Amino acid sequence: MFLLMQIIFFLLSLISHEHEAIAAFVPPYSSVVVPVNKHIDAVKPLYSVQIMTAFVNQQYMHANFLIDLDAPFIWHECILQWNTFPGSCPNDTLCTYPASCEEYQCTEVRTTYSYQNPSCSPVTNDSTIPDWGYCTCPVNVVNPITGSCSQALLNYDELTVNTSNGRNVFTGLYGAYPNAACAPSSSFQSFPANVTGVMALSSSPYALPAYLYDPLKRIIALCLPSNLSAPGIMLYGTGPYNLLPHSNVDIRSLLSHTPLIKLPDSFGYFINVNSIVIKTRSIAIPMNTTAKISTIEPFTTLRTDIYNGVVRRFFKVTQRIPPANAVAPFGLCFNTSTNGTQVSIKVPDIDFMLQDGKKWAISTTNSIKQITKDVACLAFVDSGATSEPAIVIGTFQFEDNFVVFDLENSTFGFSSSLLRKQTSCSNFNFTLTDGP
Template identity: 55%
Template sequence: MFLILQFVLILAFIFKEPIAIAQYVPSWSNRVAPVNKHTDAAKPLYSVQFMTSYVDDHFLNEKFVIDIEAPFPWRDCVVDWNYYEGDCPTCRYPVSCKEYQCTDLQTTYFYRSHSCHSVNSGSKSPGSQHCNCPVNVVSPVDGTCSQALLNYDLFSLNASDGRNPYPSTYNSGPNAGCVPSSVFDSFPENVRGVMAFSRSPYAKPTGVMVVGHNPYDVRVWKDILAICLPSTLSSPGVMFFGDSPYYFIPNSNVDIRGLLSYTPLLKHPDSFGYFIDVKAIVIKGRSINVSYAGNSTTKLSTTEPYTTFRSDIYSSIVRIFLKVTKRIPAAKPVAPFGLCYNISKNRTKPGLKVPDIHLLLQGGSKWTISTANSVKQVTTHVACLAFIDGGLTSEPPIVLGTFQFEDNFLVFDEGDSTLGFSSSLINKGTSCANFNFTTPSNMYP
């Protein structure tokens, strides 16, 4: 049965037409996955957990680095033209070099990096008449380029009503790249792939098929991605796919959407990522005009750990912070940061309290960066302003990084082309680690 469902799903993806299996409409409205923080690589990264191979009547769980700029996902696997004839959990059915997906991913929706060389249009497997589809992939850890073979993959997630996961499982069959295991030597432990969530049509696994309690159910999802990155290693954050109310404990009756502000999402001709327009930065009544140089475009990144500012903007922020925190003794800067504080005498308070930073956005909304997202404690006695000088020619002038996203709820709505953001959930009595991943007994639609 599983292989039949998978085959139907692949056909649906190939022809890009919805397959109506049943008229039943489930009561849940999204899918959900846990998000983990990792600090055992060259830089902090965040992974999302998907169910992948179906072995011995159950799914295997695997973790993938979250990348909201990557054009397509890729992972540790092997392409196999005889996929249905053997038992190989890491094997995937290849995409032929003659199929349109191959052309798309080699010429339009490819990784744009100077570290990559051009790929051949196709190559035959040893001892086979079949033609594989080679594509380039770029590591979010160190920026190195590797060659992958394109395949038809399978990723699965639990359904959710916004409060808990359901036992039902949604499958999606996107195209993905297969790379050798050695490519992941620099990745965080137990992370074996990259999941793409960009604007590319080959990103965001958006499957429509469900197995589980209602095995022939079809669901059309809104193109909405919600991310909540955790600030700790011990408890997961959460990612949602599709429109829904979102509820976190302890305020289980408060929809997180009621806490959100919104700003338009912008497109950039040289990126599949997400951009917003920051008009100004305000710190304790002092304003920095970001757009005076004619470019206030700001990129959001889930692979850059700290927000980067063009030098003129960074210098203005540091200059204001030196004035408004002059009572806090300075410390020798700790790379990659340029402004640090000595907190050894701050024994009465945990950490350090500094003024909020307000990003004034297009449409009049305001994203507030509080102390938890602006100051990083790097040693027992030193805390630093968690921003980086990107240089005089940094383009775009601002890149918002993951430290500033932690415990902030972000909703990327492709349909409305808007970004919803909560600012710090900590200041609202909850956190990204407060979604209840427990599945209540007898919880069925």
């Protein structure tokens, strides 16, 4: 009996030590990381993240997903197979498992976390998996480029990304298992070349952030590149965030923060703008004006009353620059040619004054768009007299700005232009290492 008690005590001791070791384990990564690519071959500039999908022939397939901060769930080109086994999925095709129309995920996505668009028709449970008879879960998806509605099939997906300590990319991988949706290839005809999916980064419980668990924290860091030759970066996790050539500088130290605002019937991200200041003069805007952060709109849109005030003030402080005929969709343009030679122009910052006195400075590189060799325009667009939200901050205004959506603390962090810090969104070191 005494021997038996000793054995039991020994086993309990081993288990206790194992649990302590697990509790003490600190992973070498603080974030997961993916490259962000810019595309200009669609009707407007767009940005994608590159994600690993299926593991085929001893290597991962990769797919490019359009970044969408509003989408309620992920959807991409794939086909459903109920019982996937080696050789059953066509080559170079992503096959996934379907969600049944009888499962709670199907009901939730359709009713609470669906796309709200009047062009979408009601879905039915008429479809089944061939040769199996199980009902699938059709859901509506909305093309973020055209606004058109089509149907996809909800599935059980698997996505894989690299881990990072915010400075290096590790060979170690992290898997996420979201409920996504399979859409036919025809759904992506208006997308940039080789972009075959929509990556939902919204606050919806069916967007990607909801499927990235401990030790990761719900913090999305996004840095959109301004050029096509080198990628920007998306990190998910606490940081730090380091960019070359100043790899000893944590980008978090450069950020200002303002509260994120939650609006009903939207999974997107909003902030309050108190005023817009150009060269010490404040443009009056209504109290508690809400601004939406968008990765789909290329240029910041302003409701007509706000737009007119910004244009009048900007025209006054740039009178030394020769004007040019306006080029749609812009209303104020400048001549940037002297004797046939293009010259660069420098204009005052446009400061978005936020809560708690925080200032998001929009510098020349983010406010002036070069249209031709001879013409550059103020890259803000009139969105109409009744548009809501009154301000939508477009991608041109935060290219080469480091922005952070902290879902843990409901705050939005922003750096203003990194070019003023002698770095850019394309300066992350994507060289793979085995770890620290």
